[in-house]
Amino acid sequence: MTKIRTRYAPSPTGKMHVGNLRSALYEFLIAKHEGGDFMLRIEDTDQERFVEGATEIIYRTMAKTGLIHDEGPDKDGGYGPYVQSERMKTGIYMKYAKQLIESGEAYYCFCDKERLASLKTEIVEGKEIMIYDKHCLHLSKEEIEANLAAGKPFVIRQNNPQEGTTSFQDELYGEITVQNSELDDMILIKSDGYPTYNFANVVDDHTMNITHVVRGNEYLSSSPKYKRLYDAFGWQVPVYVHLPLITDENHKKLSKRSGHSSFEDLIDQGFITEAIVNYIALLGWSPEDNCEIFTLDELIEKFDYHRISKSPAVFDIVKLRWMNGEYLKAMDFDKFYEMAKPYLEKELPATMDLRKIAAMVKTRIEVFPDIAAQVDFFAKLPEYDVEMYSHKKMKTDAASSLAVLKDLLPILEAQEDYSNDALYQTLVAYVAEKEYKNGYVMWPVRTAVSGKQMTPAGATEIMEVLGKEESLNRIRKGIALLEQANA
Numbered sequence: 158m159t160k161i162r163t164r165y166a167p168s169p170t171g172k173m174h175v176g177n178l179r180s181a182l183y184e185f186l187i188a189k190h191e192g193g194d195f196m197l198r199i200e201d202t203d204q205e206r207f208v209e210g211a212t213e214i215i216y217r218t219m220a221k222t223g224l225i226h227d228e229g230p231d232k233d234g235g236y237g238p239y240v241q242s243e244r245m246k247t248g249i250y251m252k253y254a255k256q257l258i259e260s261g262e263a264y265y266c267f268c269d270k271e272r273l274a275s276l277k278t279e280i281v282e283g284k285e286i287m288i289y290d291k292h293c294l295h296l297s298k299e300e301i302e303a304n305l306a307a308g309k310p311f312v313i314r315q316n317n318p319q320e321g322t323t324s325f326q327d328e329l330y331g332e333i334t335v336q337n338s339e340l341d342d343m344i345l346i347k348s349d350g351y352p353t354y355n356f357a358n359v360v361d362d363h364t365m366n367i368t369h370v371v372r373g374n375e376y377l378s379s380s381p382k383y384k385r386l387y388d389a390f391g392w393q394v395p396v397y398v399h400l401p402l403i404t405d406e407n408h409k410k411l412s413k414r415s416g417h418s419s420f421e422d423l424i425d426q427g428f429i430t431e432a433i434v435n436y437i438a439l440l441g442w443s444p445e446d447n448c449e450i451f452t453l454d455e456l457i458e459k460f461d462y463h464r465i466s467k468s469p470a471v472f473d474i475v476k477l478r479w480m481n482g483e484y485l486k487a488m489d490f491d492k493f494y495e496m497a498k499p500y501l502e503k504e505l506p507a508t509m510d511l512r513k514i515a516a517m518v519k520t521r522i523e524v525f526p527d528i529a530a531q532v533d534f535f536a537k538l539p540e541y542d543v544e545m546y547s548h549k550k551m552k553t554d555a556a557s558s559l560a561v562l563k564d565l566l567p568i569l570e571a572q573e574d575y576s577n578d579a580l581y582q583t584l585v586a587y588v589a590e591k592e593y594k595n596g597y598v599m600w601p602v603r604t605a606v607s608g609k610q611m612t613p614a615g616a617t618e619i620m621e622v623l624g625k626e627e628s629l630n631r632i633r634k635g636i637a638l639l640e641q642a643n644a
C-alpha cells in the first residue's frame with residue numbers, strides 16, 4: 158500500500174481562517190490516522206494577494222494547534238522546495254506547461270488586455286468570467302515563434318475540448334460529470350512567469366506524491382479542469398475531499414463580519430486552542446458514537462474521513478462557548494490560574510487573593526473574558542436595589558434582612574478570624590441560636606457584601622477575600638440602605 162501523504166497548502170494572504178484551519182486539521186488527521194506524512198506547502202504564486210507576515214501566522218498557528226508537519230519549508234523531506242515561488246525558480250512549472258503545449262493540451266496566448274476586454278463574459282457563481290475564444294490556439298508555428306522572439310508577453314492556457322464530458326471522483330460528492338463546453342481555457346502560466354494556483358496545485362500534488370487533497374468546495378467547479386491536466390500527463394488523481402461551506406448562524410458564509418472567522422479572532426475572544434481545534438473537527442465531521450470532546454490524539458485515533466458530511470457546517474458560537482467551558486472545568490488548576498490571571502488582574506487589586514477568586518470562577522465561566530462580570534463586585538460594591546434582599550424561597554424581605562444584619566454587625570465586628578471556615582461557623586452558630594434557616598441569614602449577608610444576585614461563591618467565602626474592614630463597610634452600607642427603605 159502506498160504511504161498516505163497529505164498536504165496543507167495555504168496561501169499567505171492574512172489570518173488563519175476557520176475554514177483553512179479545518180482543512181489543515183482534516184489533512185493532518187487523515188495522514189496521522191494512517192501513520193502517513195503531513196506536509197506544509199506555501200502557495201505564494203499570487204503575488205498581489207501576498208500579505209507580509211502571513212507565513213509566520215501559518216507557522217505559529219500550526220505549532221500552537223499541534224498540527225505538526227513532517228515536511229515543509231523548514232523541514233526538508235526530499236520533496237522540496239516547499240514554497241511555490243521557490244519551486245518556480247527551478248523551472249518545474251514551465252517544464253510541464255511546455256510538455257502540454259507539445260501534446261496539444263495547452264497553448265501560448267498573446268492576446269493583449271484590450272482584446273481580452275472585448276470578449277464575451279458570463280456570470281459563473283455570481284462572478285463575471287471572461288470566456289476566452291481560443292483565438293491564439295489557431296496561430297501558426299511561425300507566428301508563435303516570431304512573437305516569442307520579439308519578447309511579446311504571453312500566458313499559457315489549457316486547451317479544453319468543446320465536445321464531450323469530463324468526470325472525476327470526489328469522496329463526498331461522488332462522481333461529478335461536466336460538459337467540456339463549460340470548461341474555459343484557464344491560464345496555467347501567467348504573464349509574470351508564475352503558475353496559477355490552478356496549474357501549480359496539480360503539478361505540486363503529483364510531484365510531491367500527495368495521496369489525499371482536502372480543500373473547500375469552492376474548488377469543486379475547477380476540479381474537472383485539474384482532472385484533464387492529470388489525464389494529459391498520465392498521472393494518478395489524488396483522493397479529493399471537498400469540504401462543505403462553513404456558515405454563520407444565519408446560514409451565510411462565515412465572514413470577517415461575524416467576528417469569529419479566524420483562529421486569531423477566537424483566541425482574542427478568550428477561547429483556548431484545544432477547544433477551538435476540538436470544535437473545528439466537528440464542523441462537518443462526527444464520530445460513530447457522537448462523542449464530542451476529544452484531545453488531538455483521540456481525534457487521530459477516531460478520525461475517518463468517510464464520515465465527513467456534505468451538508469453545510471454551521472459555526473455555532475454558543476456551542477463553542479459551551480465546549481470551551483468544559484475544557485476550562487477540566488483544566489489543571491495551576492494552568493487555569495496562569496491563564497486567568499491577566500483577566501483577574503485587569504479587574505482586581507493585586508492585594509486580593511486572586512488564586513482563591515480563580516478557584517471560585519473556574520467552573521462558572523465559558524471563556525476568560527466572562528471573568529470580568531463574575532468578579533467585578535470584589536473591586537467595588539455595585540449600586541444595588543434594596544429589592545434584592547427579598548427572596549421568596551429564603552423567606553427574606555427588607556425588614557427581616559435589616560434585623561439579621563443589625564444583629565450580626567456587632568458579632569462580626571468582634572470576630573478576629575476572617576477565614577471562610579471561621580466566618581461560616583459564626584454564622585451557622587447564629588442561625589442555630591435563633592432557630593432560623595441557613596438561607597434566611599446567608600442571603601442578606603451575601604447580598605450586602607456583593608450587591609449581586611448571583612455570585613461565584615457564598616457569603617463567607619466572599620468575606621474572606623474582602624477582608625474584615627471591607628466586609629464590615631459593606632454590611633453597614635446594607636443596613637443604611639435597608640433603614641432608608643424601611644423608614
Ligand code: GLU
Binds near residue numbers: 167
Ligand atoms: N492555496 C489554496 C488556498 O489557500 C489551497 C487550496 C488547496 O488546498 O488546494 O485556498
